[in-house]
Amino acid sequence: MSSPGTEKPVIEAVSQTFDSLMREDRVFPPPPEFAAKAYIGSAEAYERMYAESIADPNAFWAKAAGELEWFEPWTSVLEGSGADATWFAGGKLNLSHNCVDRHARGARKDKVALLWEGELCGEDGRPKEIRKLTYGQLHEEVQRFANVLKAQGVKKGDRVAIYMGLGPELAIALLSCARIGAIHSVIFGGFAAHAISDRVNDSDCQIILTQDISYRRGGEVKLKQIVDEAMAKCPNVRRVIVYQRAPHAASGISMTPGRDVWWHQEMAKVSGFCPAEPMDSEDPLYILYTSGTTGKPKGLVHTTGGYSVQTYLTSKYIFDLKEEDVYWCTADIGWVTGHSYVVYGPLQNGATVLMYEGAPNYPANDRFWQIVDDHKVSIFYTAPTAIRAFIKWGDDWVKKHDLSSLRLLGTVGEPINPEAWMWYHREIGKERCPIVDTWWQTETGSILIAPIPGAVSTKPGSATKPFFGVAPQIVTKEGEPVPAGQGGLLVISKPWPSIARTIWGDHERYVQTYFSEVKGHDGKGIYFTGDGARRDADGCFWLMGRVDDVINVSGHRLGTMEIESALVAHGKVAEAAVVGRPDELKGQAIAAFVTLEEGNEPTEELRQELRKWVAKEIGALARPDDLRFTQMLPKTRSGKIMRRLLRELATTGEVKGDTTTLEDFGVLAKLRENDE
Ligand code: ATP
Ligand code: MG
Numbered sequence: 001m002s003s004p005g006t007e008k009p010v011i012e013a014v015s016q017t018f019d020s021l022m023r024e025d026r027v028f029p030p031p032p033e034f035a036a037k038a039y040i041g042s043a044e045a046y047e048r049m050y051a052e053s054i055a056d057p058n059a060f061w062a063k064a065a066g067e068l069e070w071f072e073p074w075t076s077v078l079e080g081s082g083a084d085a086t087w088f089a090g091g092k093l094n095l096s097h098n099c100v101d102r103h104a105r106g107a108r109k110d111k112v113a114l115l116w117e118g119e120l121c122g123e124d125g126r127p128k129e130i131r132k133l134t135y136g137q138l139h140e141e142v143q144r145f146a147n148v149l150k151a152q153g154v155k156k157g158d159r160v161a162i163y164m165g166l167g168p169e170l171a172i173a174l175l176s177c178a179r180i181g182a183i184h185s186v187i188f189g190g191f192a193a194h195a196i197s198d199r200v201n202d203s204d205c206q207i208i209l210t211q212d213i214s215y216r217r218g219g220e221v222k223l224k225q226i227v228d229e230a231m232a233k234c235p236n237v238r239r240v241i242v243y244q245r246a247p248h249a250a251s252g253i254s255m256t257p258g259r260d261v262w263w264h265q266e267m268a269k270v271s272g273f274c275p276a277e278p279m280d281s282e283d284p285l286y287i288l289y290t291s292g293t294t295g296k297p298k299g300l301v302h303t304t305g306g307y308s309v310q311t312y313l314t315s316k317y318i319f320d321l322k323e324e325d326v327y328w329c330t331a332d333i334g335w336v337t338g339h340s341y342v343v344y345g346p347l348q349n350g351a352t353v354l355m356y357e358g359a360p361n362y363p364a365n366d367r368f369w370q371i372v373d374d375h376k377v378s379i380f381y382t383a384p385t386a387i388r389a390f391i392k393w394g395d396d397w398v399k400k401h402d403l404s405s406l407r408l409l410g411t412v413g414e415p416i417n418p419e420a421w422m423w424y425h426r427e428i429g430k431e432r433c434p435i436v437d438t439w440w441q442t443e444t445g446s447i448l449i450a451p452i453p454g455a456v457s458t459k460p461g462s463a464t465k466p467f468f469g470v471a472p473q474i475v476t477k478e479g480e481p482v483p484a485g486q487g488g489l490l491v492i493s494k495p496w497p498s499i500a501r502t503i504w505g506d507h508e509r510y511v512q513t514y515f516s517e518v519k520g521h522d523g524k525g526i527y528f529t530g531d532g533a534r535r536d537a538d539g540c541f542w543l544m545g546r547v548d549d550v551i552n553v554s555g556h557r558l559g560t561m562e563i564e565s566a567l568v569a570h571g572k573v574a575e576a577a578v579v580g581r582p583d584e585l586k587g588q589a590i591a592a593f594v595t596l597e598e599g600n601e602p603t604e605e606l607r608q609e610l611r612k613w614v615a616k617e618i619g620a621l622a623r624p625d626d627l628r629f630t631q632m633l634p635k636t637r638s639g640k641i642m643r644r645l646l647r648e649l650a651t652t653g654e655v656k657g658d659t660t661t662l663e664d665f666g667v668l669a670k671l672r673e674n675d676e
């Protein structure tokens with residue numbers, strides 16, 4: 001018998017197409033009042049622009065790049081292909097300049113760039129801390145902190161690790177590194193010490209930016225203490241710069257003389273003038289590790305020019321960003337979504353970006369809706385895991401607030417179950433806001449598949465159509481196109497500007513992982529996403545789950561998404577994860593893990609009802625063989641279900657795979673207990 005799933009070679013899993021059982025035919029055209037004001041307001045306009053962008057990508061991307069400021073023009077748009085593509089060669093620019101200086105110098109000087117709300121609340125349950133930084137003020141802060149980095153000896157090309165909570169200083173840290181050409185490596189401010197030391201050593205960071213504490217769900221997270229613990233294993237770190245977040249000296253925080261300095265004290269020593277360093281288009285901008293959903297995280301390297309252009313353009317068109325919008329992406333800056341769609345994309349567009357430090361359920365389950373109401377948020381971008389939590393908590397929390405400022409909703413991170421999409425549409429969007437389901441990856445740098453909201457009709461559970469210049473295809477392992485309606489491997493056949501150029505220190509692994517699994521007719525590798533998908537007759541893409549997670553039942557190969565969505569469509573189910581476990585008769589049996597909406601009991605009767613429900617909804621083939629109720633599912637820190645751990649558990653009763661990005665270790669222990 002083969003060993004449990006985690007280290008399963010992708011090759012085996014991808015050699016065939018897979019079956020689709022789901023029937024979802026609801027369609028929502030763009031609301032006419034939205035389309036009337038949108039940048040791209042009709043299906044024809046989208047189709048025309050898309051066709052042009054594919055026919056002549058160089059002309060398309062050159063025009064987009066022309067909307068940014070360059071210190072020196074590029075000499076060619078795209079050179080090379082596959083793992084060797086370069087974009088805007090010869091061009092010089094600076095992303096911090098395009099995010100900040102460009103606006104601070106002009107009409108947006110006094111416009112709010114960052115609108116931050118801290119988690120702390122007063123006796124009355126109202127937020128205690130709100131900060132607003134205009135583009136002018138952000139310009140000043142970024143220049144000053146860039147000078148602090150310089151004074152500490154940080155030079156172009158040096159790596160700087162950042163381990164902070166979600167606040168303006170985190171954005172300032174990123175923008176300051178970019179300004180002087182230092183390569184930042186953000187480590188999510190919830191990881192344990194060993195995750196920090198692994199990442200710091202992998203990319204040889206000699207400087208760490210952190211803060212004393214951050215606030216989470218009413219408690220303190222002692223970030224500095226965790227950094228101290230990590231430093232025991234990081235001999236090359238020579239400086240730790242500590243931002244003081246707590247209003248008073250936080251308890252248990254100590255400074256190591258000769259190594260640690262306070263952010264505010266260093267800021268007071270330097271000038272507020274620091275011109276942006278002209279960076280080559282292909283100079284590295286940052287390193288970022290993937291979420292670790294399918295294995296050990298990979299440290300991807302993004303470069304400057306192509307990344308700037310594509311995060312700028314996708315933010316503009318997919319979020320239809322306008323001057324008066326208040327834009328809120330709830331992602332942490334520790335993930336790529338935070339890099340591209342909290343900081344770099346929206347700021348290049350001169351937007352007002354809302355940041356909230358804390359948890360969605362502190363002090364109560366309606367904190368997000370309170371924030372939308374208080375700050376008149378118009379664009380709201382979150383993850384399916386959050387949406388499923390809101391559903392679980394019940395609609396009353398939402399109904400307490402006025403959400404009429406919202407005009408566009410977004411989702412990212414996992415396939416969204418159609419019934420969760422419908423809830424989002426109904427309860428949050430009040431059937432008035434288009435929903436952009438955005439498919440992309442840490443590797444892709446920016447969104448590749450998503451509806452242009454004024455132009456493309458949406459369908460619950462589908463990320464719909466490719467962004468301009470992007471050419472997704474559904475193919476077999478041999479690179480043969482798979483017919484519409486049938487599931488296969490999602491590949492991207494043309495280069496796009498914001499693709500990560502390598503894995504830090506391991507280009508061979510980069511080529512192996514992304515450009516070797518699937519080959520085109522010319523024998524060259526095509527970018528393989530690791531995801532399974534199908535395309536429907538209208539040309540819309542439906543993500544079906546990770547190729548690693550495909551379940552093989554009696555010769556039928558099923559994606560996880562459709563079975564999970566059938567379970568979630570049942571009124572009592574909040575969340576579901578399905579995995580395959582070995583079965584002598586069927587090859588694999590389906591094991592489902594289910595969490596219930598509040599107020600429901602996990603009875604044997606309900607277990608049988610749910611198994612029957614799946615059979616009725618999408619077919620007997622998909623009926624789960626085992627169905628376990630659980631309080632929680634194992635997830636990554638970015639909120640994705642870690643099926644590989646469940647698969648191991650369902651197969652061997654043990655977990656040996658990489659768990660460094662697991663959100664809550666208690667979940668595995670609980671699941672094991674239930675086993676007994
Ligand atoms: P690792 O690569 O370490 O396994 P990861 O793939 O979860 O982790 P990310 O780069 O954060 O790391 O996530 C990208 C993946 O998230 C995609 O490959 C896809 O599986 C999933 N994903 C993101 N957005 C969507 C979406 N809108 N619909 C479906 N799946 C999505
Ligand atoms: Mg991945």
